[in-house]
Amino acid sequence: MSLVAFDLSGPSRLENMELVVDGASKVFGAGESAVTALTPISLAIGAGEFLSIVGPSGCGKSTLLNLIAGFETPSSGEIRLDGKTVTRPGAERGVVFQQGSLFPWMTVLDNVSFGPISRGVPKAEAREKAMQFIDLVHLSAFASRYPYELSGGMQQRVGIARALANEPRMLLMDEPFASLDQQTREILQFEIKRIWQRTKTTIFWITHSIDEALFLSTHVAVMSARPGRIKKAFASEFFASDDPMVGSTQAFTEAKREVTMVLHEESMKSSKQEEQR
Ligand SMILES: Nc1ncnc2c1ncn2[C@@H]1O[C@H](COP(=O)(O)OP(=O)(O)OP(=O)(O)O)[C@@H](O)[C@H]1O
Ligand SMILES: [Mg+2]
Structure with a gap:
């Protein structure tokens, strides 16, 4: 090394x-x-x-x-x-900032599927993809929660999943x-x-x-x-x-x-x- x-x-x-x-x-x-x-x-x-x-x-x-x-x-x-x-x-080029880049009025799933949906991916497909990335950051159980219900670390994981969802x-x-x-x-x-x-x-x-x-x-x-x-x-x-x-x-x-x-x-x-x- x-x-x-x-x-x-x-x-x-x-x-x-x-x-x-x-x-x-x-x-x-x-x-x-x-x-x-x-x-x-x-x-x-x-x-x-x-x-x-x-x-x-x-x-x-x-x-x-x-x-x-x-x-x-x-x-x-x-x-x-x-x-x-x-x-x-x-x-x-997906960007993740230090904190606070989630939409507070959207659930985790909506936050993560927002990018693909706004790029024209059909909703069902975008949500399915989003779930894969939510799973990748170990937050499947929190998909329908809102950002305020998550810890800072969990919010950062959602931010990472959200960036990754645009592949x-x-x-x-x-x-x-x-x-x-x-x-x-x-x-x-x-x-x-x-x-x-x-x-x-x-x-x-x-x-x-x-x-x-x-x-x-x-x-x-x-x-x-x-x-x-x-x-x-x-x-x-x-x-x-x-x-x-x-x-x-x-x-x-x-x-x-x-x-x-x-x-x-x-x-x-x-x-x-x-x-x-
Ligand atoms: N939009 C802007 N308008 C004017 N000056 C700016 C702007 N953005 C950055 N600067 C200046 O450019 C320099 C570099 O800023 P930058 O934010 O890139 O530093 P940094 O290395 O990220 O610092 P930190 O480690 O504190 O985050 C600083 O002097 C800052 O004041
Ligand atoms: Mg800086």
Whole structure:
């Protein structure tokens, strides 16, 4: 088991991979109040890969996700999915936010079948599909409940099922477990790994937890303090371990130290930036 430095933007990756961020930057506003959230970033994610992004608060992680999702357009460069420029959101890129993205007035089943139904899938078929994904996140018994009747962890599972019900090629997840307690978070980490292995969905994952990134992903990228760029990226093998205690192994601890060192330097820069504001 190991962690090795890895170039996410090598020429062969930029040419061949499923999702390519090609020199994409983002500046918000104009003139004196302009904020450069991202300097030109290049990286590629292959089909079935699981890329985790870690980086100091405010470094542009969510901005990068919003560009990939098509919620924002890059100020320069472009995002390509299978060679086609991304210009808007699409059902093939499912997004899961930190919390609260369910419709409170709809049952779990209605929330999960909403996407397929609005894309024209016949209602009965959409509901049957939705039930499969509700089952996948172990919530079959709660299909007719409303979000307020569920715990935070259960709501996040519904959010994941809802994204999966559109059968996206990619899941884009912005700190999906950040608001959960540690125990629930650990359970859901196992679940997302199982779902990823089962569905082979490509995953772009933002987290503040290096442990989570190492436990789940095939690749980990550390972003610099704002304006964000990829400071260093790694290929990681720990995701493939079937040892539930892999996080306690010496190899994992060493990998964690390596990523932490890169991140720590950037976090210090980032907090200086905050002070100087
Ligand atoms: N719509 C917007 N308009 C103006 N500035 C924005 C907008 N969205 C983000 N920013 C700025 O861009 C920078 C990056 O923000 P972003 O939300 O991408 O950071 P982040 O890495 O996701 O942070 P966190 O870890 O706290 O979630 C910040 O300085 C933020 O204020
Ligand atoms: Mg964010």
